[in-house]
Amino acid sequence: MGNTAVVVGGGIGGLAAAIGLHRIGWDVTILERSPVLEDAGAGISLAANGLRALDELGVGGAVRDASRGQYTGGTRTPRGGWLTRMDGSALEKAVGTPIMGIPRSTLHRLLRKHLPAGSLEVDTEVTAVEQVGPGTVRVDCGTTALEADLVVAADGIGSAVRSRVLPGHPGPVYSGSTVLRAITEHAVDVRADFELTWGRGAEFGHIAFLDGRAEWHAVLSLPAGTRFADPLTELRRRFRTWHDPVLALLDATRPEAVLHHDVNELRAPLPAYTVGRIALLGDAAHAMTPNLGQGACQALEDAVTLAAALGAESTVEAALARYDAERRPRSQAVAGAARQAGRMGQRLSHPLAVALRNTAMRLTPSRAATRMILRHHVWVPPSLN
Ligand code: FAD
Numbered sequence: 260m261g262n263t264a265v266v267v268g269g270g271i272g273g274l275a276a277a278i279g280l281h282r283i284g285w286d287v288t289i290l291e292r293s294p295v296l297e298d299a300g301a302g303i304s305l306a307a308n309g310l311r312a313l314d315e316l317g318v319g320g321a322v323r324d325a326s327r328g329q330y331t332g333g334t335r336t337p338r339g340g341w342l343t344r345m346d347g348s349a350l351e352k353a354v355g356t357p358i359m360g361i362p363r364s365t366l367h368r369l370l371r372k373h374l375p376a377g378s379l380e381v382d383t384e385v386t387a388v389e390q391v392g393p394g395t396v397r398v399d400c401g402t403t404a405l406e407a408d409l410v411v412a413a414d415g416i417g418s419a420v421r422s423r424v425l426p427g428h429p430g431p432v433y434s435g436s437t438v439l440r441a442i443t444e445h446a447v448d449v450r451a452d453f454e455l456t457w458g459r460g461a462e463f464g465h466i467a468f469l470d471g472r473a474e475w476h477a478v479l480s481l482p483a484g485t486r487f488a489d490p491l492t493e494l495r496r497r498f499r500t501w502h503d504p505v506l507a508l509l510d511a512t513r514p515e516a517v518l519h520h521d522v523n524e525l526r527a528p529l530p531a532y533t534v535g536r537i538a539l540l541g542d543a544a545h546a547m548t549p550n551l552g553q554g555a556c557q558a559l560e561d562a563v564t565l566a567a568a569l570g571a572e573s574t575v576e577a578a579l580a581r582y583d584a585e586r587r588p589r590s591q592a593v594a595g596a597a598r599q600a601g602r603m604g605q606r607l608s609h610p611l612a613v614a615l616r617n618t619a620m621r622l623t624p625s626r627a628a629t630r631m632i633l634r635h636h637v638w639v640p641p642s643l644n
Contacts (some may be wrong), residue, residue: 262286264409265398267385267420269296271363272541272558273413274370278316279566280411281375282643288407289374290400292384296371300363301440301518302466302474304329304453307354308638309556312563315640321369326359327469332451334620337458339502342620343628345453350629354636358552360453360466362442362474388412388420390535394575409575410537411565413558416523418543424534431523433483434548434598435606438476439490439519443511446471449504455604456501459613462605463498463505475508478605483521490517524548524598528591533579538565544586547594550601553635557590560638567641593635 262285266273269291277287305313305326313319330347347357371379387399388410396410412420416431455464460480467473477494479485487493491514498505525546532539541558565582572578607613620628 263407264288264411265290265396265405265407266411266413267388267398268412268414268541268543269293269379269381270413270415270541270558271366271370271555272543272562273411274367274374275312275316275559275562276411276413276540276565277375277378278318278370278373279562279643280569281378282316283566283570285409285569287375287378288405289379290383290385290398290405291379291381294382296367296379296381301442301476302360302468303363303366303555304466304552305359305361305366306552306556307350307356307358307636309553309559310356310359311638311640312556312559315563315643316373316559318369318373321372322361322366323356323359325365325369325469326361327452327467328357329360329453329466330357332453333455335454335456335502336617337456337501342457342617343623344625345632346625346629347452349626350632350636353629353633358453360468360474362468385414385419388423388537390537394536396536408536409569412537412539412543413541414543416525416542416546418539420537421529421539421543424537424539425529425531428529429527430525431546432526434522434524434601435480436478436522436548436601437481437483437485437519438478438522438549439494439517440474440476441512441516441518442468442474443472443508444513444516445511447473447504447507447511449473449508456505457604457607457613458501459610460606460608461497463501465504465508473508475505475512478522480606480608486519490514490519522548524594526598528594529587532583532587536575536579538579538582540565545590545594547597548601549597550604551593551597551635553593553597557593560640561586561590563640563643567643570643571641589638596635
């Protein structure tokens with residue numbers, strides 16, 4: 260069994276994969292095209308499965324200490340009525356933790372802190388990846404090239420490695436939704452740790468952080484590429500009649516802090532997560548809509564599963580076959596469930612359909628709602644020891 264790996268991409272998935280490989284004794288190099296590495300994408304919520312993966316990587320304690328448990332909140336209508344209440348204590352009782360909210364830049368910094376020294380090369384774009392022998396992959400980055408026993412493609416939804424090794428796959432498509440989000444400049448009295456409000460074809464939500472600031476997001480069903488000259492003014496206009504603290508969150512935000520991205524996904528599932536000695540991981544393998552808050556959690560599961568398989572199996576080939584078999588069905592099922600949650604949530608716009616959905620949600624007992632959330636959170640990581 261070889262023991263050198265190149266990880267393409269230094270996002271949450273790539274950093275986690277590198278930490279996992281290092282923990283099982285592999286030499287790892289991470290190549291990241293951005294000159295500065297800090298995932299600026301506002302905030303993130305981590306469910307029990309993602310946190311357990313972080314525990315196995317040795318990062319869980321630090322992440323929990325820097326996160327805020329999402330104990331209170333739920334799903335609301337624009338006037339403020341409750342459709343479901345979230346019970347963080349019930350989640351904690353069932354799986355040991357509520358969902359945790361953390362700024363992405365903090366999560367990224369904590370992952371970087373756990374990397375082996377000197378393993379991260381920024382400002383290095385991978386231009387080609389090629390299997391050059393039965394056990395060797397070459398990675399080209401501009402004028403230099405590296406050889407390794409394994410390449411982990413963690414280069415995100417637009418993965419160039421995926422296009423190269425699975426040329427028949429159609430690639431990402433627009434989900435129909437565009438998302439604006441930001442972290443407030445200062446603490447805001449949001450009362451609930453987490454809220455999601457569904458109007459017709461629109462969603463507004465927030466996650467509160469440990470220091471009292473919060474991340475908010477607004478999701479709109481609009482044509483791809485729609486952009487606003489003054490996003491905060493546009494959002495105040497669209498959400499002016501919505502309940503507190505929607506406007507307070509917008510008012511606490513600097514205009515330059517607002518990020519705006521179209522939400523894309525890999526709607527056609529990949530036929531394989533490994534090709535030769537190349538393993539696809541995270542959004543490169545299964546980019547999903549954010550409706551269940553599971554994309555990064557699934558990337559963390561990938562990272563631990565890959566490292567555990569390489570640590571346990573006697574050949575790289577056997578380990579990669581195990582990785583594919585363990586990760587593809589689960590991550591693709593979660594991606595399908597996320598798409599479905601979007602269809603029944605923010606994307607629903609017909610008044611009758613919205614009324615029926617709201618009635619069904621109001622009638623669902625909170626224990627049943629908790630059980631539905633838990634379906635995706637229950638995951639036991641394989642051991643890296
Ligand atoms: P990325 O984060 O995309 O990282 C890929 C990296 O590869 C980048 O740094 C990029 O610069 C680099 N790269 C690309 N090409 C090359 C190249 N050729 N050479 C070198 N480097 C390259 N998930 C959750 O679990 N919880 C949430 O609450 C949540 N909320 C979300 C909200 C929104 C609005 C969105 C859009 C997503 C959300 N997600 C959430 C999903 C989550 O953000 C992603 O699944 C996760 O960040 C994917 O990580 P990744 O490392 O696979 O990919």
